[in-house]
Amino acid sequence: MRTPIAVFATAALSLALSQAAMAYQEGDFIVRAGAATVDPNEDSSNVKAGGADTGWTAGVDSNTQLGLTGTYMITDHIGIGLLAATPFEHTLDLKNSPDNGSLADIKHLPPTLTVQYYFNDTKANLQPYVGAGVNYTTFFDEKFTSKHKSQGYNSLELEDSWGIAFEAGIDYQLTDNLLVNASVWYIDIDTEANFKVGNTKAKVDVELDPWVYMVGLGYKF
Template sequence: MKLAPLALATLASVSLSLLPSFASAHKAGDFILRAGAATVDPSEDSGSVFVGGSDTGMEVGADSNTQLGLTFTYMLADHWGIGLLAATPFEHTLSLKKSVLGLGDGTLADMKHLPPTVTLQYYFNKPASAFQPYVGAGINYTTFFDEEFSSTRKNQGFSSLDLDDSWGWAAEVGVDYQINDKWVVNGTLWYLDIDTTAEFRFGGSKSKVDVDIDPWVYMLGVGYKF
């Protein structure tokens, strides 16, 4: 029994020595690079498709897509950082809904986009904490490219698709959990205000549809701190 206090003290000492030190966690001047799987999940609200100035009542939707997401944070101060969201190009299939003229619902076109987003972030906990929840707000710019109608729609008379680039606001919530002085695991959720107008020709007539894509973007990944 006399050995019990010594054994407990030794066990406590060894256990504490195995715990990572976070004395330098998330302090001013740190640069954090994170990478992981990022999913863009549109919550689109489409206006009507106009053909030759006439409202057809048809609408357009977009599916979800997952790509490699990258985020960068530079800590301006112990609680404040500047964040950047980047990714490999997201690829979406646009679909036609409430179709008329015998066109049929379903796949309409494919397109790609990049949504670089800059936010001002606030980290709630003290710099030495391993658990770092944060929020952010800022600006999103989305550029669309490689827009192309499916072969079926081309045969129906659709052509010359072009989606306008978009500027909008952005908000995020996230959390870092520091494994050691350099590595973190991360989860982040963004809401992006992405509004675009798709212009095209149908049967030779100028046509367009306004689409509020407004996606939720969520990412799980790991990060490294410099």
């Protein structure tokens, strides 16, 4: 018959082995998927048309898509992270003009590469982390609304952007492989929108500088 001490020792050893099995360590891959929201903290210059200042400004709304992240642990505490997503879709608004409201629809992809630091002991189920790195955002499929097309707006193009990015997140391992994740990024995204009204060239500088929020599930292998 097993003594209480032996039972306790066996349970403690089992718990320790279970915790060790759930460790983050060098060589691990962690993939995560979930809902990602891009919430622009935008600012813009005044729209210039034919070199003249119109006094109009631009704004951008939020959008939620499928977010995907991956991490490769190069040491027990340091990882290389990549943020990807299905294309985000935004409405570009015109402000302070006779035609206030939706100006155009745009799409973008913001792949972001970061170096991450995981704070806790490698055996901990709870793994908070921070990261910093670089973002590249490419804009495409820019289309004016039918209203503005009928008013002669055409040839819309947004320049791609390079900028710095910061992130913070937390993983909680439910099993040896399955985890839940919550994370946030601040990304420096600046672009110049060029278009025409009839044959008159126009442009506006837009700082999107969004907060990106993501909640999802992950898998470690």
